[in-house]
Amino acid sequence: MKKLTNWLLSGVLFLIVSTVFGQGKITGTITDNELKTGIPGVNVAIKGTSIGTVTDIDGKFSLDATTATGQVVLSYVGFETKTLNFTVANGQTIDLGSIVLVADADQLDEVIVVGKGIIDLAKERKTPIAVSTIKSAEIREKIGTSDITHMMVNTPSVYVSGQAGGFGDSRISVRGFQQDNTAFLLNGQPINGMEDGKMYWSNWSGMADIANAIQIQRGLGSSKLAISSVGGTVNFVTKATDMKEGGFVSTALANDNYFKSTVGYNTGMSEKGWGASFMLTHWQGDGYNDGTYGEGQNYFFSVGYKASDKHSFNFLLTGAPQQHDQNFTKKISDYLGFGRRYNNNYGYLNGQYVSERVNFYHKPVANLNWDFKISDKTELATVLYASWGRGGGTGNYGGSANKKYVMQTNPYTGDSERTYIDYDQIYANNQALPNGEGAFSNGYLIRSSVNNHAWYGVVSNLKQELSKNLVLNLGLDLRTYYGTHFRQVENLMGLNSFNDTRNLRGANHQTDPANPASTLVTQSVAVNPWKSLFKTTDENQRLDYDNSERISYGGIFGQLEYSNDNFSAFFQGSLSNQSHQRFDRYDYLPQYEDSEKVNNTGYNVKAGGSYKFNENNSFYVNAGYYNRQPYHDNIYLNFTNEVNPLTSNEKILGLEAGYSFKSEFFSANVNVYRTTWEDRVVSSSRTISNATGETIGTTPVAFGDLIYISDLGVKQIHSGIELDAVAKPFPKLDVRGFLSIGNWKYDGNAIKRTMDENQRLLLEETKDVHGGRVGDAAQTTWGLGLRYEILKGLSVDTDWRTYNDLYSNVGAVKENLMLPNYDLVDAGVSYKFNIGKAQTNSIVLRVNVNNVFDEVYLSELTSTIKTTDNIPAVGTAPSIGTYQANGRVYKGIADGNQGYFGLGRTWNFSLRYNF
Structure with missing residues (x-):
């Protein structure tokens, strides 16, 4: 019995020593590859454990590591998940420095916390397509007094005309097809005119204010709807109810x-x-x-x-x-x-x-x-x-x-x-x-x-x-x-x-x-x-x-x-x-x-x-x-x-x-x-x-x-x-x-x-x-x-x-x-x-x-x-x-x-x- 007690005490002491002296600390700063600013709220976790934290308002994080080696997984809605290897000695603090997360179009639909509906984004089809994505930060920066069509001018095979006609009178062509032959969707809702297929952008003058993102799928696109997206499919993803006050x-x-x-x-x-x-x-x-x-x-x-x-x-x-x-x-x-x-x-x-x-x-x-x-x-x-x-x-x-x-x-x-x-x-x-x-x-x-x-x-x-x-x-x-x-x-x-x-x-x-x-x-x-x-x-x-x-x-x-x-x-x-x-x-x-x-x-x-x-x-x-x-x-x-x-x-x-x-x-x-x-x-x-x-x-x-x-x-x-x-x-x-x-x-x-x-x-x-x-x-x-x-x-x-x-x-x-x-x-x-x-x-x-x-x-x-x-x-x-x-x-x-x-x-x- 005494021998068994000694073995148990030794084991407990070993666990205590391992826990105290085996801990290290991992720090770093996570930034946005597009805006170059810190990202608050990024999930930071050690793979295979329950240890994790989130970044602060400046994108900084700090968490304890209970293993000498392992992997840190960084994940955030709208960005590609990144995994980093680490090695930390007992009591050591290692700084992973500035870590850049890359915006991911495939996660675009997840910016909508409630009410995803049937929004047709490229993520819904794993086969790649010709796609370009513009997010709300860029829209807010560059839209100015222009129609929402102006946000697509830096996209291949897209041409915007008619701006001289007045506010809302612009037109957009994709791969040479006018907008009556391009499908436009608002949160999964078709919005081309039912009579002629045309778009009148004056009717959508507020789109720049409410758009969370725009995804332009040129050509066949990934749309599952019974529509003919010949030139392409343009998805307007609006804001929805936000989780954060x-x-x-x-x-x-x-x-x-x-x-x-x-x-x-x-x-x-x-x-x-x-x-x-x-x-x-x-x-x-x-x-x-x-x-x-x-x-x-x-x-x-x-x-x-x-x-x-x-x-x-x-x-x-x-x-x-x-x-x-x-x-x-x-x-x-x-x-x-x-x-x-x-x-x-x-x-x-x-x-x-x-x-x-x-x-x-x-x-x-x-x-x-x-x-x-x-x-x-x-x-x-x-x-x-x-x-x-x-x-x-x-x-x-x-x-x-x-x-x-x-x-x-x-x-x-x-x-x-x-x-x-x-x-x-x-x-x-x-x-x-x-x-x-x-x-x-x-x-x-x-x-x-x-x-x-x-x-x-x-x-x-x-x-x-x-x-x-x-x-x-x-x-x-x-x-x-x-x-x-x-x-x-x-x-x-x-x-x-x-x-x-x-x-x-x-x-x-x-x-x-x-x-x-x-x-x-x-x-x-x-x-x-x-x-x-x-x-x-x-x-x-x-x-x-x-x-x-x-x-x-x-x-x-x-x-x-x-x-x-x-x-x-x-x-x-x-x-x-x-x-x-x-x-x-x-x-x-x-x-x-x-x-x-x-x-x-x-x-x-x-x-x-x-x-x-x-x-x-x-x-x-x-x-x-x-x-x-x-x-x-x-x-x-x-x-x-x-x-x-x-x-x-x-x-x-x-x-x-x-x-x-x-x-x-x-x-x-x-x-x-x-x-x-x-x-x-x-x-x-x-x-x-x-x-x-x-x-x-x-x-x-x-x-x-x-x-x-x-x-x-x-x-x-x-x-x-x-x-x-x-x-x-x-x-x-x-x-x-x-x-x-x-x-x-x-x-x-x-x-x-x-x-x-x-x-x-x-x-x-x-x-x-x-x-x-x-x-x-x-x-x-x-x-x-x-x-x-x-x-x-x-x-x-x-x-x-x-x-x-x-x-x-x-x-x-x-x-x-x-x-x-x-x-x-x-x-x-x-x-x-x-x-x-x-x-x-x-x-x-x-x-x-x-x-x-x-x-x-x-x-x-x-x-x-x-x-x-x-x-x-x-x-x-x-x-x-x-x-x-x-x-x-x-x-x-x-x-x-x-x-x-x-x-x-x-x-x-x-x-x-x-x-």
Whole structure:
């Protein structure tokens, strides 16, 4: 017994000695590879033990080690997990120094604590894809006064245009495909227009404030939805209910009297699992171009509830009511004569500024996310969503002869030209009419073209782990959409009433002179994005058109993926049906108001695989085929109830492959792709800029009229190569670069249809477009970005981009016009410092300068006039010859071409206080 007791005492003494003298201490500081600042809250643990800690506000940590050797595991949401070996002697303290964690796009979805929904991010498919991710810190730094599209300009094969049109009027192309052929998702909710697939960024002016991240998946993407992400898929991941209590206030100033203020607050998650977040923003500014004033608000509200480990819910409501005056394309000669900021869409009435073209909209969006963890191997994610769009755009209504202009001499051409709108003369003419009653033949008013909708949908995805290596996803995508379109009077301009007449259509969809109708309009509704939610004119007070459509959509989708440590393969498929019906209350006899109902079925399949050679090198291939239904606006001919016989399902075949290299100090991706598209519709627009107007077909069109061009039955072939790379040659220097070379062409013949703004068909013709270059996006781009940390909290960054092989946006043509190449340089300075006794609050200062060297460039053209073409005659005067012979050429381009100059040098300053 005594011997046993001695053995026990010896053992206890040995354990005590081992514990006391075998302990060491490990310290270090963990920083963000992008922001170069300490990361608070990082989990630090010794592998295989229960010993762990988290970093403090500066990213520092200290923990005890009970073993002489081992591994420290560092993990944090949104960053790659890092494992470090250590060796520590008894009583020794070792400092691991500064440890850099690398941002990980694959963990992007985990920034959403509650309500992940069905957000389709690259992480959900292990097979690599061509993807770029932009996180909230970079968005806050660089967005300035720009649309959210500006955040994607440093991405391969992405081109942003239309900024000169006004706040929210930009457009984005991916791999040469316009935004109606790129899928945009908000927390898993499809947001492309149901009627035409387009995106109107003015409706999403608050996206920069609420976005947690943007992920651009070029090409086939990883989306499991029953959508055709031909150009790519852009996922906007918004903020959700935050676990941490705190908030911020910020303010921003910029060129042209821009001002913005924002406040936000998070309650944090309570012990019972509840939490809420909200944010409010107001902005206003004069706009870069003349006559492009804008103002708006943004609201965001989110409530989260974590009912249990199995159930999480998040409700989100956001909206961005706004209004902004617009600029349309002009002749280059107009800009050269009146300045690059020239805009003639406005005038003065009794000395007060009046814009003829105002876009106004309010689109509240609500969604409810439910995440259900059924078991360790089964998860169900569902989002219910709704949006209610209200608003439209203003313009003139009445005969073109009734619109009066102030005449000025163009200093560049010497010609007398119509410039600003003479509202004083228009007002006087209207008041001189008998009883103040105007008509199309003798009156002028400002109308609002209203586009309202109600959209409801549900997307649900079931994820089942069939085995360790095999995962199955099955899902459902249901939507219903009801849109209403009509015109109402915004400003009678001195009239008491307006008599609008038309001939109603019959069974054959043709106007019937035997059935005339007229509406005496006396109501007017002023532009107001808030009031537009509830206030519109009565149906008997609408003019020009009044119609609606119902679009119903049902789709199922699935994905099966196999993966092990080095190899992965997947197969995706979807099947969908769309139904369309149009209702015309204005142009048809009552018994013919309802159109024929049209149903179309479509599908897509995708497959691919990847192989990981080692930790640094991997390779992938993807292929997909889409059979996509035409958009609603292409189904009904010339905006009537007549079904267009030329529309059919579009056929798309996509092939892509890529190689990735990844190391601690350098990573790069190379992607090659080829996409063929048949039976598609290409649309463009332009403004009549000749003082004498034009004749299209047999119909005269007037100065200032908008003309819409659609090409049907088009085949396109897009191929190219993309490269993006990130390097860290020095601890405080980051270098990023990208290169994209595209070859985007039309093939075969197309049917060209030209319409005016009143939706009348002016001309239809067949044309050869074989070999024509696709316009509206630069086919060759490259760029380089640098970020350098001067000292703690203070950094500078710059981005340089060059654009080549940019062609006019004129739809499908055989001979397109190439614009001059141009380069842009943006730069910024950031300074962040902590304040308060506990140093837990911070202030962030940021200055951006875009187009630092004030590059003068053409960002887009909407015509193809050659230098050898004759200058149009003015009035009865004879032609003076060609543009070339008269020296009317700008950088190799005939100055009669219409388009936009890009923005010159702009700046913005922001101040943010985090608490």
